[in-house]
Amino acid sequence: MREIFADTYYWVALTDPREPRHSAALALSSSLGAARLLTTEAVLIEFLNFFAEQGPYWRRRALTMIDTVLQSPSIEVILVEQVASFQEGLALYAARPDKGYSMTDCISMAVMRDREIYEVLTSDHHFAQEGFLLLFR
Numbered sequence: 717m718r719e720i721f722a723d724t725y726y727w728v729a730l731t732d733p734r735e736p737r738h739s740a741a742l743a744l745s746s747s748l749g750a751a752r753l754l755t756t757e758a759v760l761i762e763f764l765n766f767f768a769e770q771g772p773y774w775r776r777r778a779l780t781m782i783d784t785v786l787q788s789p790s791i792e793v794i795l796v797e798q799v800a801s802f803q804e805g806l807a808l809y810a811a812r813p814d815k816g817y818s819m820t821d822c823i824s825m826a827v828m829r830d831r832e833i834y835e836v837l838t839s840d841h842h843f844a845q846e847g848f849l850l851l852f853r
Contacts, residue, residue, distance in 0.1 A: 722836035
């Protein structure tokens, strides 16, 4: 089964119709078919942080999306402690002092490498710099 990593950018664009790439996120979601999505709890924390100061309405929408993600049988949320992803992410963070990679991105990249996932629902060029295929263009 095809596995695709879902980054924070995807969850934000999917949740917020004000986002310029909202329509693209909806179209991508429809086109994925039977693909299994993977994300990490670090990504979900970053997603919630994005909406934290946008008021009660957006916090509720973010929580609804999190509930949908956690309940979906076609989405797997990787816990940071499930694999050595924190340590592997930390090693990547340390190895790329010339890049602007966030720790969340480093953990995501470590999980993607461990799971041999090369496609990512994001437009974040940092993933492309590490050789991953961005599904948002």
